[in-house]
Amino acid sequence: MPVFPSGVGSPGRIRTKTGRLYNFFFGPNPQRVNIYLAEKGLSDVQRVIFNAPTGNTDWPPAEIAAISQTGSLPILLDEVGTKITQSLAILEFLEDRYPVPDMRGSTAAARARTREIVSVFDEALDAFALWARYGSDLGGHDKSAYREVIKIGSDGYIQKLQLAERMIKQTDFLAGDTVTIADCVAMALLHYTASFYDVPIPACCPQLTRWYDRFAARPSAVCHEYPATQLRIARGLMEQSSVAFPG
Numbered sequence: 113m114p115v116f117p118s119g120v121g122s123p124g125r126i127r128t129k130t131g132r133l134y135n136f137f138f139g140p141n142p143q144r145v146n147i148y149l150a151e152k153g154l155s156d157v158q159r160v161i162f163n164a165p166t167g168n169t170d171w172p173p174a175e176i177a178a179i180s181q182t183g184s185l186p187i188l189l190d191e192v193g194t195k196i197t198q199s200l201a202i203l204e205f206l207e208d209r210y211p212v213p214d215m216r217g218s219t220a221a222a223r224a225r226t227r228e229i230v231s232v233f234d235e236a237l238d239a240f241a242l243w244a245r246y247g248s249d250l251g252g253h254d255k256s257a258y259r260e261v262i263k264i265g266s267d268g269y270i271q272k273l274q275l276a277e278r279m280i281k282q283t284d285f286l287a288g289d290t291v292t293i294a295d296c297v298a299m300a301l302l303h304y305t306a307s308f309y310d311v312p313i314p315a316c317c318p319q320l321t322r323w324y325d326r327f328a329a330r331p332s333a334v335c336h337e338y339p340a341t342q343l344r345i346a347r348g349l350m351e352q353s354s355v356a357f358p359g
């Protein structure tokens with residue numbers, strides 16, 4: 113059953129202009145879009161929010177199975193039936209449909225910079241997902257058989273954050289002086305790694321840490337509760353997988 117929690121994440125004004133977004137309030141890909149909608153101030157998208165799958169529930173529900181082969185969210189369906197099943201494509205689509213306020217950059221160079229930073233955090237998520245899948249008790253794998261995979265994932269994650277640290281400048285936001293989709297993508301990832309897996313931003317990334325602390329205080333960055341059972345198992349990924357960050 114879809115849920116419609118109140119507060120920051122509640123569904124916007126219901127109109128059919130841009131169709132319907134199916135999403136969770138959980139996970140780095142769904143949260144990219146939730147943070148974006150809040151920063152954009154966009155209420156033209158009808159939101160249908162599902163409880164995060166717990167592993168014990170039947171997922172996907174019929175409403176999602178009817179439109180998706182994988183059952184993975186977010187999915188945006190527009191008013192003429194266009195279906196978009198990738199979070200970054202949803203952000204780009206909404207930027208095309210709603211150019212104001214601009215959250216990509218006003219010049220080709222500014223847009224390229226935004227996309228560069230988005231790509232770095234997207235790659236960081238891929239590396240983190242590998243680490244978490246094989247290094248967390250949540251994954252249920254025999255960790256000793258996956259030491260190399262865990263190392264590739266955790267090293268890759270740290271290297272991408274270090275790359276981001278070198279790329280960002282002394283600006284209020286990651287790609288410049290205004291909020292862009294790069295902030296939404298980075299915040300969704302770093303909040304997830306910190307608050308679900310208990311993995312902090314490494315000390316070698318002080319600029320990124322300062323940006324995170326500022327952005328986390330914005331209303332858009334509010335995160336809803338994680339499923340308690342999964343959270344209990346997930347916390348402490350570094351200890352669970354014997355990974356330490358470089359000093």
Ligand SMILES: N[C@@H](CCC(=O)N[C@@H](CS)C(=O)NCC(=O)O)C(=O)O
Nearest residue numbers: 139140141183184185186197198199
């Ligand atoms: N590449 C996709 C990935 C989406 C994705 O992995 N969604 C996860 C939540 S983070 C999900 O729906 N998991 C539930 C499932 O697949 O059963 C995107 O960026 O939108």
